[in-house]
Amino acid sequence: xxxxxxxxxxxxxxxxxxxxxxxxxxxxxxxxxxxxxxxxxxxxxxxxxxxxxxxxxxxxxxxxxxxxxxxxxxxxxxxxxxxxxxxxxxxxxxxxxxxxxxxxxxxxxxxxxxxxxxxxxxxxxxxxxxxxxxxxxxxxxxxxxxxxxxxxxxxxxxxxx
Amino acid sequence: xxxxxxxxxxxxxxxxxxxxxxxxxxxxxxxxxxxxxxxxxxxxxxxxxxxxxxxxxxxxxxxxxxxxxxxxxxxxxxxxxxxxxxxxxxxxxxxxxxxxxxxxxxxxxxxxxxxxxxxxxxxxxxxxxxxxxxxxxxxxxxxxxxxxxxxxxxxxxxxxxxxxxxxxxxxxxxxxxxxxxxxxxxxxxxxxxxxxxxxxxxxxxxxxxxxxxxxxxxxxxxxxxxxxxxxxxxxxxxxxxxxxxxxx
Numbered sequence: 001x002x003x004x005x006x007x008x009x010x011x012x013x014x015x016x017x018x019x020x021x022x023x024x025x026x027x028x029x030x031x032x033x034x035x036x037x038x039x040x041x042x043x044x045x046x047x048x049x050x051x052x053x054x055x056x057x058x059x060x061x062x063x064x065x066x067x068x069x070x071x072x073x074x075x076x077x078x079x080x081x082x083x084x085x086x087x088x089x090x091x092x093x094x095x096x097x098x099x100x101x102x103x104x105x106x107x108x109x110x111x112x113x114x115x116x117x118x119x120x121x122x123x124x125x126x127x128x129x130x131x132x133x134x135x136x137x138x139x140x141x142x143x144x145x146x147x148x149x150x151x152x153x154x155x156x157x158x159x160x161x
Numbered sequence: 162x163x164x165x166x167x168x169x170x171x172x173x174x175x176x177x178x179x180x181x182x183x184x185x186x187x188x189x190x191x192x193x194x195x196x197x198x199x200x201x202x203x204x205x206x207x208x209x210x211x212x213x214x215x216x217x218x219x220x221x222x223x224x225x226x227x228x229x230x231x232x233x234x235x236x237x238x239x240x241x242x243x244x245x246x247x248x249x250x251x252x253x254x255x256x257x258x259x260x261x262x263x264x265x266x267x268x269x270x271x272x273x274x275x276x277x278x279x280x281x282x283x284x285x286x287x288x289x290x291x292x293x294x295x296x297x298x299x300x301x302x303x304x305x306x307x308x309x310x311x312x313x314x315x316x317x318x319x320x321x322x323x324x325x326x327x328x329x330x331x332x333x334x335x336x337x338x339x340x341x342x343x344x345x346x347x348x349x350x351x352x353x354x355x356x357x358x359x360x361x362x363x364x365x366x367x368x369x370x371x372x373x374x375x376x377x378x379x380x381x382x383x384x385x386x387x388x389x390x391x392x393x394x395x396x397x398x399x400x401x402x403x404x405x406x407x408x409x
Contacts, residue, residue, distance in 0.1 A: 017336060
């Protein structure tokens with residue numbers, strides 16, 4: 001990187017309002033620190049203008065809203081017939097692989113341990129990787145790939161290790 | 162002063178399969194913390210919504226991802242992250258006097274053409290979000306597209322823009338919107354998001370269970386579902402349940 005490029009970089013960083021940034025490129029690393037002056041000046045952030053004729057949000061109503069479903073406690077794995085049932089923590093679409101052209105996270109017979117990703121549940125274009133909380137062997141997948149699932153719906157049966 | 166939630170560290174790669182995947186990898190290796198940004202000139206396997214490949218020519222567009230751990234932003238929910246990122250992109254485009262809108266749930270359109278997209282992946286642990294990876298793609302200097310008809314900053318303004326400069330400007334707006342959330346509430350942020358939805362308070366036609374129907378878009382609920390008014394009744398739909406047709 002030449003001097004001009006570094007000068008540009010400094011200019012760009014100052015636009016970000018970030019006071020200290022560490023930038024890593026292929027062959028070098030640079031840390032740029034800026035003074036707070038700029039950040040102070042831009043305290044009155046300019047947001048896009050609210051379109052006219054729209055319902056304005058009621059600013060007085062500052063009560064915190066309950067966090068969406070994701071904050072709900074995970075349904076506890078349930079043991080039945082010596083198997084643990086792993087259930088869906090949310091409503092969404094169930095996927096067995098990280099992307100359509102990739103192999104499934106696991107197949108029946110595979111062993112999983114806590115922290116392993118077992119599936120993805122997509123809700124509102126948010127892709128939620130679901131990690132296992134149990135160790136064991138997958139004995140059955142109860143839902144077809146790419147099909148909708150409900151909250152608490154059983155997804156797999158696991159034989160505990 | 163606006164806090165730095167995003168952008169204290171930027172890792173610029175020449176080429177990577179997907180910046181979202183790379184963030185996940187570094188996070189799993191314990192090498193990055195909340196707010197780290199990965200930017201790549203080339204994405205060989207960039208993704209839009211599952212299976213939809215993001216069409217991006219090398220060096221012409223901005224594709225980056227960042228890590229956000231909710232506990233560092235007042236336990237922000239993924240729905241509110243989506244609202245803040247969408248609004249930050251509109252704020253950025255507004256600096257070019259571009260009136261963009263949000264096509265529910267998280268594409269950014271100028272008129273009827275897509276200029277930016279967002280892909281959020283959550284790592285879910287014990288019933289709550291452990292961390293989120295937010296991927297952002299913005300068409301900057303690309304002017305030739307195949308098939309679909311997206312648009313780009315250059316196509317609208319007629320001028321080419323430095324991609325890295327855009328990254329830092331967007332980081333500024335991201336921090337501003339996340340900071341606004343910590344000062345107000347998710348409800349207020351949602352109100353702003355709703356106000357900028359494509360066809361808000363307008364009649365649209367949409368496909369539901371294979372049938373074409375008409376209704377008026379009335380915003381979204383706290384779970385991100387879209388609200389459509391039909392015969393004085395408000396109906397709620399999840400993403401994927403309906404296909405909205407943009408109004409001509």
